[in-house]
Amino acid sequence: MSPRGVAIPDLRERLFDAAERVLAREGAAALTSRSVTAEAGCAKGVLHTHFAGLDEFVAELVLDRFTRTADRAAALPAKAGTGTVTGNLLDLTSAVLSLDPGVVGLAVTRPAAALRVREAWAAGAPGFDAIQASTETYLGAEQRLGRIGEGLDPEPVALALVATLHHLLMTTRPGAPYPQDRMKRLIHALVGSRTDDSGNRPRRA
Template sequence: MSPRGVAIPDVRERLFAAAERVLAREGPAALTGRAITGEAGCAKGLLHAHFTGLDEFVAELVLDRFARTARQAGELAGRAGRATVAENLVTVALALLTSAGPTVAGLALTRPAAATRVRQALEAGAPGFTAIQDSINAYLGAEQRLGRLADDADTTSLALAVVGTVHHLLMTSWAGAPDPRDQVERLVALLAGAAGADPNRTTAAQELS
């Protein structure tokens, strides 16, 4: 337990990570301010010192995880020409599934006030599915220019298909349902093949290395 009056570094992340552990272990019904701070090993009032209540905390948790995945998706374009198109798409899709996993995303839907906060923040420009879709589209365009994706591939629709599928899986997964990661991997492989992705195509830089 952190001593009273001692500053805790990265307190938001500490509380977020603790909440995710409680959710994974006991489910949404067990998520209370006391459970979160107890799991985090800090004073019971710490959560309310940083958030107005549990609804704001849940909304900020969801938005933080979306933003983290959006940052990772933003790095996709730099991976063009490396690994395979399917592998790179799976990496960002699975990052979204794990960082804003079904339990966390589903939790927000059970709390109307939290869901409203999330929607308002996204509408105001907070990074979310749209930012991730734009980054995937930019990455696919880069692969297209390298010749690792067919010239006539509709990169905008491909990006939407990936993000839309992950969104669906986040909103509809539940305990005992098939592992959504397997479904993502199969879909990405199908989409990459239909778009003419060539896993054996090398770039000029790779040929010179």
């Protein structure tokens, strides 16, 4: 355990990682400031030294994980014209669904933490809106390249994809397998009728 008074490098990430391990192993009921610091190997009071309380800690954990995911989504438009449309969108869905459902669910069950998250998103913190915007930009770029059909409307397609990811995050049990096949079928339903798996528009017979 780190001695009192000694600075701990990357303390926030260390506490966040510890919280995810506690959630995965013991569930939301076991998450306390003491269980987090014990798992992180830190002094008992260190969490309250850096956060106003457990609700703020949970909110910051959720916001941090969404920021990392939104950063990955922001790279999606640059992939237009490379790989396959399906593969690129599956990479995005994998990134979003890599969010720990236990963490996301925890914020919902703690009203004060949920309020902090909603307020941060309203103020511009990266969340589902940022992921949707990146997806819409990507689809528009692929459309201009002719890799998806001209009749496809990127805005509602991006909304449908992100809304499904939100649903899966809120309903998937921790430890459940990633629904790769379900997401691939959804992507084909949204854009696959206009493209083949090579990412090119199919030729007319």
